[in-house]
Amino acid sequence: MVANESTKRNILSLLVDNKPGVLSRVAGFFSGRGFNIDSLCVSETTDPLVSRITLVAMGDMAILEQIKKQLNKLINVIKVMDFTDTEFVQRETALIKVRAKVNQRAEILRMVDIFRAKVVDVASEYYTIEITGDEGKLSAFLRLLKPLGIKEIARTGVVALAREKK
Amino acid sequence: MDTIFGYPGGATVDIYNELVKTEIGHITVRHEQGAVHAADGYARASGKVGVCLVTSGPGATNTVSGIASAFMDSIPVVVLTGQVPTSLIGNDAFQEVDIVGITRPCTKHNYLVKDVRELSQTVREAFFIARSGRPGPVLVDLPKDVIQSRATYKTIKEVRLRSYNPTYEPNAKQLPKVVKLIRESTRPVILAGGGVILSGASDALRKFAKKIQSPVTATLMGLGGFPASHPLWLGMIGMHGTYRANMASGECDLLIAIGARFDDRVTGRTDTFARGAKIVHIDIDPTSIRKNVPVAIPIVGDCKITLEKLNKILEQEDLGDFKKIRRPWFRQIEKWKATQPLAYHQEDMIKPQFVIEKLYEVTKGKAIITTEVGQNQMWAAQFYKFDYPNCFITSGGLGCMGFGFPAALGAQIACPGKLVVDVAGDASIQMNIQEMATAVQYNLPVKIVVLNNGYMGMVRQWQQLFYEKRYACTEMEAAPDFVKLAEAYGAVGLRATRPEEVEQVLNKGMSTKKPVIMDFVVEREECVYPMVPAGSPITEMLLV
Numbered sequence A: 001m002v003a004n005e006s007t008k009r010n011i012l013s014l015l016v017d018n019k020p021g022v023l024s025r026v027a028g029f030f031s032g033r034g035f036n037i038d039s040l041c042v043s044e045t046t047d048p049l050v051s052r053i054t055l056v057a058m059g060d061m062a063i064l065e066q067i068k069k070q071l072n073k074l075i076n077v078i079k080v081m082d083f084t085d086t087e088f089v090q091r092e093t094a095l096i097k098v099r100a101k102v103n104q105r106a107e108i109l110r111m112v113d114i115f116r117a118k119v120v121d122v123a124s125e126y127y128t129i130e131i132t133g134d135e136g137k138l139s140a141f142l143r144l145l146k147p148l149g150i151k152e153i154a155r156t157g158v159v160a161l162a163r164e165k166k
Numbered sequence B: 001m002d003t004i005f006g007y008p009g010g011a012t013v014d015i016y017n018e019l020v021k022t023e024i025g026h027i028t029v030r031h032e033q034g035a036v037h038a039a040d041g042y043a044r045a046s047g048k049v050g051v052c053l054v055t056s057g058p059g060a061t062n063t064v065s066g067i068a069s070a071f072m073d074s075i076p077v078v079v080l081t082g083q084v085p086t087s088l089i090g091n092d093a094f095q096e097v098d099i100v101g102i103t104r105p106c107t108k109h110n111y112l113v114k115d116v117r118e119l120s121q122t123v124r125e126a127f128f129i130a131r132s133g134r135p136g137p138v139l140v141d142l143p144k145d146v147i148q149s150r151a152t153y154k155t156i157k158e159v160r161l162r163s164y165n166p167t168y169e170p171n172a173k174q175l176p177k178v179v180k181l182i183r184e185s186t187r188p189v190i191l192a193g194g195g196v197i198l199s200g201a202s203d204a205l206r207k208f209a210k211k212i213q214s215p216v217t218a219t220l221m222g223l224g225g226f227p228a229s230h231p232l233w234l235g236m237i238g239m240h241g242t243y244r245a246n247m248a249s250g251e252c253d254l255l256i257a258i259g260a261r262f263d264d265r266v267t268g269r270t271d272t273f274a275r276g277a278k279i280v281h282i283d284i285d286p287t288s289i290r291k292n293v294p295v296a297i298p299i300v301g302d303c304k305i306t307l308e309k310l311n312k313i314l315e316q317e318d319l320g321d322f323k324k325i326r327r328p329w330f331r332q333i334e335k336w337k338a339t340q341p342l343a344y345h346q347e348d349m350i351k352p353q354f355v356i357e358k359l360y361e362v363t364k365g366k367a368i369i370t371t372e373v374g375q376n377q378m379w380a381a382q383f384y385k386f387d388y389p390n391c392f393i394t395s396g397g398l399g400c401m402g403f404g405f406p407a408a409l410g411a412q413i414a415c416p417g418k419l420v421v422d423v424a425g426d427a428s429i430q431m432n433i434q435e436m437a438t439a440v441q442y443n444l445p446v447k448i449v450v451l452n453n454g455y456m457g458m459v460r461q462w463q464q465l466f467y468e469k470r471y472a473c474t475e476m477e478a479a480p481d482f483v484k485l486a487e488a489y490g491a492v493g494l495r496a497t498r499p500e501e502v503e504q505v506l507n508k509g510m511s512t513k514k515p516v517i518m519d520f521v522v523e524r525e526e527c528v529y530p531m532v533p534a535g536s537p538i539t540e541m542l543l544v
Helices: A022-031 A061-073 A102-114 A135-148 B013-019 B032-046 B064-072 B099-106 B116-131 B144-148 B174-184 B194-198 B202-212 B243-251 B303-316 B327-339 B352-362 B375-383 B404-414 B433-441 B457-466 B482-489 B499-511
Strands: A007-017 A037-044 A050-060 A077-082 A088-099 A118-122 A126-133 A150-155 A159-162 B003-007 B025-028 B050-054 B077-083 B109-112 B137-143 B188-192 B216-218 B233-236 B254-258 B278-283 B297-300 B368-371 B420-425 B447-452 B492-496 B516-521
Touching: A007 A022, A007 A061, A007 A159, A022 A037, A022 A050, A022 A061, A022 B099, A050 A061, A061 A077, A088 A135, A102 A118, A102 A126, A102 A135, A126 A135, A135 A150, B003 B032, B013 B144, B025 B404, B025 B433, B032 B050, B032 B064, B032 B077, B032 B404, B032 B433, B064 B077, B064 B099, B064 B137, B077 B099, B077 B116, B077 B144, B099 B109, B099 B137, B109 B116, B116 B137, B137 B144, B174 B254, B174 B278, B174 B297, B174 B303, B188 B202, B188 B243, B194 B202, B194 B303, B202 B303, B216 B243, B233 B243, B233 B375, B243 B327, B254 B303, B278 B303, B352 B375, B352 B420, B352 B447, B352 B499, B368 B375, B368 B404, B375 B420, B375 B447, B375 B457, B404 B420, B404 B433, B433 B482, B447 B499, B482 B492, B482 B516, B492 B499, B499 B516
Parallel strands: B003 B025, B003 B050, B050 B077, B077 B137, B109 B137, B188 B216, B188 B254, B216 B233, B254 B278, B278 B297, B368 B420, B420 B447, B447 B516, B492 B516
Antiparallel strands: A007 A050, A007 A077, A037 A050, A088 A126, A088 A150, A088 A159, A118 A126
């Protein structure tokens, strides 16, 4: 999607019925308009009948406004929250499989320490690192690891909650 | 609900086996698309939920156009589809299709029932969702093993869904703001949409318009929501709206839209639409508001409840002499009306507009009119004066050719004593002509007026006006003899080829107690005017 002035990164948090087909209904509003969903995370809430969908999409604000209204209209959607331009906490976890040659291991472990990440699996040639943080932290970490050779990445996608009033 | 429109098949044969033991009537159509359109026509004419029942696979896919049409026009329809047994779902079983997936974007909601214990609750919910809030079609997919299993029926008194709560009551704070704008306005226009008819708001609207002395226009879907014989009536707005309605919408200083969604065929170019006006938008669906045009005062609520509340406030206010204040505005509207009335020139050939005018006279304006889609639809909308709600039944949003005839059958079932007429073109009538067998089987005396010009007329009109008269593939070079066709089905066929025969054929057709096709051989290259070219401001019209 071509970015212009009215295009923004939007984080939506939806409370939905925990039922089959609900994700497809939600995703359909984006695909039907040719919007890409950049990340998506779905899980049960404290109420087993309710799931939370956290969704990141780039898009024109006016169209997203319309999508939000229409999501609200879906029978299975209980609540739509838009975290764009509000106070919220966001986290994402990534598992990164990085090449770890003997002479580079110390350097990798130093970075892991600085970023408060964790090595969760060690093989002869590779470390698998777990890191949690906001988008900025994750991309900075990945940028530093990249020259060493990243074999695979799995990211959870953003999860977010609104900040309570202090 | 007293009647189901449907077509049996392998996956639904068990339901049919039980259905015949009940009091519920069943109309066996000849194509599943016809079943949904008929249920749609039934719903519009009666105000009740229309129901249809079809089998899995092709039975289900054939309903999609009908569902999409009901969805665009907010018509309460429940579609029950058979499905392969749950154990076979996803196996590419015979006559299997994921109809819940297919219809997800064109239903208000849909269900796959996987356990018979959920069945009664689901069916209740389906009817509740279909008719409440902004109505719409709901599909319930019923696997064969679920249909065949037994369970104890539980009565459900009330359906409650925590995530679905339509707003009927308008926000009370908004109403005085509307009254203030009405007071300040010298050039108001009321725009009535299909929501006026769906919510039964026409009486309240008449009172409101009279009280504030505002002229009224309507969208295609809103026709009949305000009486066309009323002195405040402007005619339809939009691409083929009247000159005065479009000009008034362009020049007004206040536009009160009620149950309308500012479709592109209504607004033309949106950035020039009602440019100098403050817009008040009353709609039960919040997603309709500010979707296409900026709105000064949004009101989410039921049209009828909102208008009644506004009327109550207005009764208590001293509004001054609106008639006097608005005199220059009405004078201007009269001028527009006088310079550019809806017109056509009757020559040697029958003009289609003339047929509709005569139809109005012969039926005394009291028929239920359904239409196909295209020129026939626009001429019916322009030249038949609709004084009553629920009497104009057309596929407005989707523009689904083949809609009118099956919809007429549904309307006739809902209103057995009424005259039901389908205004059709020679192209669109052939899209669901097979339903003539249904009409004959159930003795539904629906009348079809075919405006026969041997073309797909509206596309031909675009080709004439915008594509250098290159009539690419729009000529119906072969067509059935509609008189013989009617007779082949056991119905009655009549034909008029000269203007002087029109009235006689209509009179004969209307007094026949059988389904009738009246074939009017009309001027081949007649165009619908006024016409706003797509994407132009609606004040810039091509005129006769």
